[in-house]
Amino acid sequence: MTSPLSDMLENAEWGKFRIGDLFEKIQTIKLPFKADELPKQKTEEYTLPCLTSSFRNQGLNYFVPRKEATILKNVISIPSNSDVYRAYFQSNEFTVLSDAYAIKWNFNDIDLSPNQYLFVVQCINKVTDLSIYSYKNKLGGWNVVKNKKIHLPVKNRKIDFDFMENFIATLESERIKKLDTYLSITGLDNCILTLEEQKVLDDFDNGNIDWGEFNLEKLFGKATRGKRLKSADRIEGSLPFVTAGEAEEGVSAFIGNAVTVFSSNTTTIDMFGSAKYRNYEYGGDDHVAVVHTEKLPKHAAIFVTASIHKSSYTGKFDYGRNFYAKDADELNISLPQKNNKPNYYLMTILLSAIHKLVVKDVIGYIEKKHYKSGI
Structure with missing residues (x-):
């Protein structure tokens, strides 16, 4: 059909x-x-x-x-x-x-x-x-x-x-209906903040969160580097293969080769210093460093990825000066802390609150479109 x-x-x-x-x-x-x-x-x-x-x-x-x-x-x-x-x-x-x-x-x-x-x-x-x-x-x-x-x-x-006008209008209407259904089925349409989430947001906005600087290697061990796999040698399969670049979040192919499989809930940093959170298993080439955040709660791992990106993606790294796993080991990042240790619980609550606010904006957009189109 x-x-x-x-x-x-x-x-x-x-x-x-x-x-x-x-x-x-x-x-x-x-x-x-x-x-x-x-x-x-x-x-x-x-x-x-x-x-x-x-x-x-x-x-x-x-x-x-x-x-x-x-x-x-x-x-x-x-x-x-x-x-x-x-x-x-x-x-x-x-x-x-x-x-x-x-x-x-x-x-x-x-x-x-x-x-x-x-x-x-x-x-x-x-x-x-x-x-x-x-x-x-x-x-x-x-x-x-x-x-x-x-x-x-x-x-x-x-x-x-x-x-052209009708095609884009039809495409938008179709995508909005699918998004609306997805949010409802998955329960993501719940965007009511808990008292704890609201308090953490208020503390963040008012500068009442205690921050500290932490070294990546000391937090998560040595970063792992992927291995080179030429395009001509890649076998078609189902494993996402991560390389450097922003297109498709750096996933350049889906392979069936026998390569090191990195865990989900980890962070990749490419040769330019661009950090991305991965919620799926994947392989990576030699231009990708993997930071092993897999033991963290999901929202805390996402928070750490954002902090890594802020420290690593500064314009310092390019084709002439690549970011490597050893650079990840030397990287210091800023995180909320408690008793001089990363406060992963607070990070989880803060990211949960931000997630709900984003969903609230999406729902507002959907409702606005529904109103305009008379759906």
Whole structure:
């Protein structure tokens, strides 16, 4: 049985279009800043998100002053020097800082809606966001991307904008219904804070939590390094294989090779210093260090992962200077403490509270969408 979305795609007529005929690159004022000099949170002066090649948060991880910046909105951004060349629709105000650029729709008589932009972005990603491209094998900038061709739905030999609008609206409605059902079945729709959770949140907000600095090796023993497994030697299977990178959380393949299997509830740190929590068993290559947090409660392990990431993912590590297991052993992280020991119980309560707040926001989003669509 096929879904309505599959039927829509199968029954559509498609045409091929050169990206440079549909979009043009936006010229922006070059700003006199380096990313590592900028705040990652808004300040009184630095209020405008700026675009870099980062995969995280759609490339918007720093802030610059609005003065003299080229302010953009409702356009598409694309990295020009990255490990992942994923395009995004940027619906809010931002500016371009480095290693990325923005493109806008080329025709003044037609304004693309947010849904239509979202559809086109995915079509662009089918020719740019490919695993063959990386820092070592760059996609190239606009001079390359503008000549690539994408497929778009057509009607009477013209782009079918109504199809794009309806497809995204149908997709959103379907995903919201599934999410609503999932939250209800799993019991995750319970977002009422306990008195203990509210108190821990209040203590956190008011700076009443006691923090200490701890060495990773002393907490969890020596980190373990994965082993190299070339792409050509990988056998198809069901075990997630973790490598360096942000795409798919670093899972580059599912393998059936006989490799070391790392436990769930552990933390990986890749060659760039990016830490990720793993709630499943997995294998890892030699660019991945594993911190053995498996004995911790789940929420405490997630908290530790966030603390590790804050200490390790600072821009210090790159292709020229990789993060290794020995770097994990030397890493010091900040954690809530009690009697000079990590307070894992408090971490668990705090993460449980944050989880409920996130779910509450998701439920609010679902209810808002239901109200607008009359579901």
